Amino acid sequence: MPLSPPVSRQLRHRRVIRMEAFERDDGLWDIEACLTDEKPRDVKLATGVRPQGLPIHELWLRITIDRSFTIVDAEAASEWAPYAGLCAASNPAYRALIGLNLVQNFRRESSRLLAGTTGCTHLTELCAVLPTAAIQAFAGEVWNTEKGGAPGKPADSSADKETDSGKPPFQLGRCNALRFDGEAVRQYYPRWFGHAPRSAADRIVDKDNPKKAGSEVEPAQQD
Numbered sequence: 698m699p700l701s702p703p704v705s706r707q708l709r710h711r712r713v714i715r716m717e718a719f720e721r722d723d724g725l726w727d728i729e730a731c732l733t734d735e736k737p738r739d740v741k742l743a744t745g746v747r748p749q750g751l752p753i754h755e756l757w758l759r760i761t762i763d764r765s766f767t768i769v770d771a772e773a774a775s776e777w778a779p780y781a782g783l784c785a786a787s788n789p790a791y792r793a794l795i796g797l798n799l800v801q802n803f804r805r806e807s808s809r810l811l812a813g814t815t816g817c818t819h820l821t822e823l824c825a826v827l828p829t830a831a832i833q834a835f836a837g838e839v840w841n842t843e844k845g846g847a848p849g850k851p852a853d854s855s856a857d858k859e860t861d862s863g864k865p866p867f868q869l870g871r872c873n874a875l876r877f878d879g880e881a882v883r884q885y886y887p888r889w890f891g892h893a894p895r896s897a898a899d900r901i902v903d904k905d906n907p908k909k910a911g912s913e914v915e916p917a918q919q920d
Contacts (some may be wrong), residue, residue: 711735717824718834721761725769725909726839728830730823758791758823764798774821787829790816799828823829836868836906865889909912 712734720729733861734754739746748752755777761770773791779786793810797803807824869875869882871890876882 705728708737711737714826716830718830720786720838725761725763726831727759727761728827728834729757729760730826730830732756732819732823744780744811747779752833754778754819756817756820756823758820759826760794760827762799762831764835766801766828766835768794769797770795771795773817775817775820778817784817787820789814790819795825803828832867865892 707748715731717729721727724759732754733752733756735752736749738749740749740753742753753773757774757776759772760768762768771794772778773786773788773789775788790811794807797806804825808821811821811824818878866886866889869886869892870877873879874881877889877892
C-alpha cells in the first residue's frame with residue numbers, strides 16, 4: 698500500500714542510496730554502494746556555486762567478499778563532493794575494511810576504524826548498509842534460507858545438506874512480519890511457529906563463554 702497523498706509540498710533535497718551485488722568469475726562477490734545528494738536548484742557552496750542538475754555528492758564504495766562474508770578488497774571513490782579533491786583524500790582509508798567480516802560486528806568495527814576525521818561521513822554511512830545488501834544477495838544463492846543455515850555457510854556445505862539443522866532460518870525473528878508468533882511464520886514456516894528465541898540472558902551467558910560465543914555467527918542487523 699503506498700503512502701497516503703501528502704499535502705502540497707516542494708522538493709528541496711534528494712538523497713539516493715543504490716546497492717548492487719555482482720558474482721564474479723573467480724567465485725568472489727562485489728557489493729557496490731553509491732550515495733547521491735542533489736538539490737533542484739543552484740547551490741552556493743564554499744567552493745563556488747553548484748549548478749542545478751549536478752550532484753552535491755556522488756560517492757562510491759565497493760567491497761569484494763568471499764562466501765564467508767569476509768572482505769578481501771575495498772575501494773572508495775568520490776565522483777562529486779563539496780570540496781573536490783580534498784574530500785577524496787580520505788578514500789584510501791576505506792582499505793581498512795579489508796579483513797572485516799560483514800556478519801561479525803561489522804558496523805561496530807567499521808565505525809571504530811573510520812570514525813571522526815579518519816574517513817568521509819557519508820562513505821562511512823554507506824558501510825552500515827553493506828551487511829544487509831550482502832545477505833540479500835547471498836540468500837538462496839550462497840546459503841539456504843529455508844533449512845536454517847546461517848550466513849557464512851555456503852549453500853552446498855555439508856551442514857546445509859542436512860535435513861534438519863536444528864536452528865530456525867536466519868531471517869526469522871528479526872522483524873515484525875517474521876516474528877515467531879506471527880501469521881507469516883505460521884503460514885510459511887509452520888515448524889517454527891511459536892519458537893522461543895534466545896533471550897538476552899542467554900546471550901550474556903554466551904559472551905561470558907568465549908568458546909561458545911565464537912561458534913555462532915552474529916547477525917548483521919544486530920551490530
